[in-house]
Amino acid sequence: MVAVDEGEFVLLNDLPVEDQTLDLLGTSMVAGELANLIYGSRASTPFVLAVDGRWGTGKSTLMRQLSDILAGRPAVQTVWFNAWTASGVSALTGLLKVVLGKLDRNVVRRAFRRLRDNELLGSSVRIGATVAASFFRLDRALDQLWAQMSVDARAREQARELLRNSLDAWVDETTGEPRHTIVVFVDDLDRCGEATAIEICEAIKLYLDLPGIAFVLGCDLSVLSRIPLSGIETGAQVREYLEKIVQVSYQIPVASEATVASMIRGYAARSRTGHLLTEPLIALIGRQCAGNPRRVKRLLNSFVAEYQLDPHWRQFGADGLLKSVLLQHLYPDLYRDILHTAGDTAGDFLAYRHARNWLLGRGQLSSDDESIRAGQDLMTSYGVVPPGGGADLELWERALGQLDGRVSEAWRLLVDNEDCHRLIRDLGPEDERLRLQNRLRRRPLSTAPTPLDPSAGTEPRFDGLRLLWVDDKPAGNEMTIESLTARGAQVRTCVDTRQALDLLLMFRPNALVSDVGRDGDDQAGFDGLRALREAGYSGPALFFSSYVSDERRRQADAVGAEITSSAARVSEWAQAQAAAVPSTGRQRSPDAPEALARRK
Structure with a gap:
């Protein structure tokens, strides 16, 4: 390892690749074929196409290239919906709003007028007779309708009628086929939270299942198929539910070794x-x-x-x-x-x-x-x-x-x-x-990767977890601690049993991770947990040590703890403890707070 002048290295961005000249995985050819499929099938709208792939496999790149190609085709409008910013009913209102935003304002205005004249608009939506001359009033009427949808099921049906009436202007009266198409792109559907993902699926099926609208969903269908649904008990039933929403899916293929090697050389x-x-x-x-x-x-x-x-x-x-x-x-x-x-x-x-x-x-x-x-x-x-x-x-x-x-x-x-x-x-x-x-x-490396692999699905949350971490040599734990805190956990660190006892009363942890050996004492961690148990801590504990033997497993079991040398296992264990925390996020007070008080 000789010292050489390496020059200036350059960071890579994580944006989807839109320039075909920078496409290292050959996605542009697939995007072109999918664009032809969607464009040629616009008479068959509504339909939903899923771009299926695990985290980081290039779904967003493919969807961006597909969007660019379709945007250049006649009678096609493309729009993106950010599922990350939606939650609850806002997913429905957001989707309806982005679709209506692509329609001709005159068309939407006339649809509003028809609803008003037929007395289909509720009293909560106030739209004056002069709305035809005022785009500002039209916007205000739309905002009123969106606001009412959050509390009024009838307002949601009014919004669907408004959308249907607006799209009727696109339908050819002779053939009954839409003359224009809106392609709505929804990326990262599998990573926006279970409730939001279900809300978006329901919005697509119940409110936006209309001629002239096509959806392209970027997601990992295997993750969506694990979302619990009310009244649905088995995985097969969940897949059947998804099949009612998604008419066709394209799965990102596993790249060949040669393609992967070429990609790595390109990034390098x-x-x-x-x-x-x-x-x-x-x-x-x-x-x-x-x-x-x-x-x-x-x-x-x-x-x-x-x-x-x-x-x-x-x-x-x-x-x-x-x-x-x-x-x-x-x-x-x-x-x-x-x-x-x-x-x-x-x-x-x-x-x-x-x-x-x-x-x-x-x-x-x-x-x-x-x-x-x-x-x-x-x-x-x-x-x-x-x-x-x-x-x-x-x-x-x-x-x-x-x-x-x-x-x-x-x-x-x-x-x-x-x-x-x-x-x-x-x-x-x-x-x-x-x-x-x-x-x-x-000097340990400071740019540690997260030990939680997002490719395994939606990243878990650790809300309510209050973790006390005892280790006299904390270098190397940072990646795990940062990952836990980024997802809602509270973590306090200390270097010995004395500090741990002080924190026990103030921090009130509901989980504990500890090292084993400290300063030549290979029993320090076990003795420390015994002291914490005596002081009132009765929660779960895990020893995280680079050396795990059968004897150490027996000693850990004797104090009611698990032992591992795997950082991945620490994260899995922490996830399990977070899931077991009651909704209040609070564990009962230590059994013997007076023992702690004596140590203060």
């Missing part, structure tokens, strides 16, 4: 990081990011930000930083192990694999091999006696079980991950690996 060129990405690294990023464009861009942006914000990396070398960022993003639990341990942790992880292979092969590999010797040395350091020649199968299996039970949980999960091992080997020989690990321990 734009961020000026291309000289750092070897072909093996490109392949690794493509596989571990599952070809997700957004994840690739976040990874490269984290590298660029770290390099520009921390001048020490300019002396250390951009290559070492890039591999550190890859480790942090792709294998966060192993990255955290490195931060919270000493010595050549990465090398020990490699030795663990060698040891397992040797044990699984029952010593058939040559003990003269340097890697096998490293594995045997690791076994010895963990108190596992390497079986000698002629040992029976039971001894080999016992040694393997002991080793697996004493190493980090992250190691066990990643031991067969070829990409992870290749990345660790690429850190260089022992002296270079150790230099990089010590650098990370002194």
Whole structure:
């Protein structure tokens, strides 16, 4: 890792790609075909087309390109509805308003007049006889109607009639087909909250199911199919409900390895990081990011930000930083192990694999091999006696079980991950690996990715969770804590049991996360939780430690807690605790507040 002048790297934006020359996934061709389908089917309106794909797979890019193409076609109007800003009835009013906003004002004015003359407008909507001459009064009448819709079901039906009457002017009296089409784009429907998503679906089906209107929904249908609906008990019934709303869906395909590699090279060129990405690294990023464009861009942006914000990396070398960022993003639990341990942790992880292979092969590999010797040395350091020649199968299996039970949980999960091992080997020989690990321990990376994967669906909320986090070395916990607080949790941190006891009475936590070892005391966390239990804390607890063994699991269980070395498991556990919090978000007061008072 030599210091070189890397020049200025550049951040990538996360905007949908509208310029076809910047399209790295070939979406423009698909957009053209979908535009032809919609345009050729406008006589069949109303209908709904869903662009189905997981988070970050390019739905918005495809929809933007589709919108641009359709906007250039005759007799087509396009409009975007931001589902993120809608909630409750405002989803319905917002949708109706964006559609009416695309109609000719004279047409809407005449529709208003017909409703008034036929006494279909309620008394809440006051529209004067001179409305024909005043657009201002028309706007005011529309606003009155929207406001009334939130409390009056009849006003909603009036709005539907207004829309139907306005669209009647578009229908050819001879053929009965609409002469114009409004294409409404609704993106991120699966991420705007369950109530809003249902409201938008109901609005589309009950109020906007009219000739001349087509909808394009950007969503992950697998997420929508899990939304609980009143009166619907099974997933099959939810899918049947969605089929009544969505007439056709286009699923974003899984990009080929060649396409993903080309995309990564394109992003690297734009961020000026291309000289750092070897072909093996490109392949690794493509596989571990599952070809997700957004994840690739976040990874490269984290590298660029770290390099520009921390001048020490300019002396250390951009290559070492890039591999550190890859480790942090792709294998966060192993990255955290490195931060919270000493010595050549990465090398020990490699030795663990060698040891397992040797044990699984029952010593058939040559003990003269340097890697096998490293594995045997690791076994010895963990108190596992390497079986000698002629040992029976039971001894080999016992040694393997002991080793697996004493190493980090992250190691066990990643031991067969070829990409992870290749990345660790690429850190260089022992002296270079150790230099990089010590650098990370002194100054951990600051642009941590969220451990909650949004591609798994709607990001969970942690409202009502009051989490007390005890750790004397908090570096490495920031990514999890920031993710929790960004979604509504309250988190207080402290470094020892004394501070935790002080916070217990003031903060009144309903969940607790703690480390285990502190300053050479490998019982500090267990003893600390016992003290908190004695002081009145009766809530759930989780130990978060880089080292998890069967003995530590027994000790955690003895104090009514779980133990893990996985940051992802911490987030899952916190989500479960947040879901269990009553609507008041308050746990009962500690059983013995006087015990706390004595410590003040």
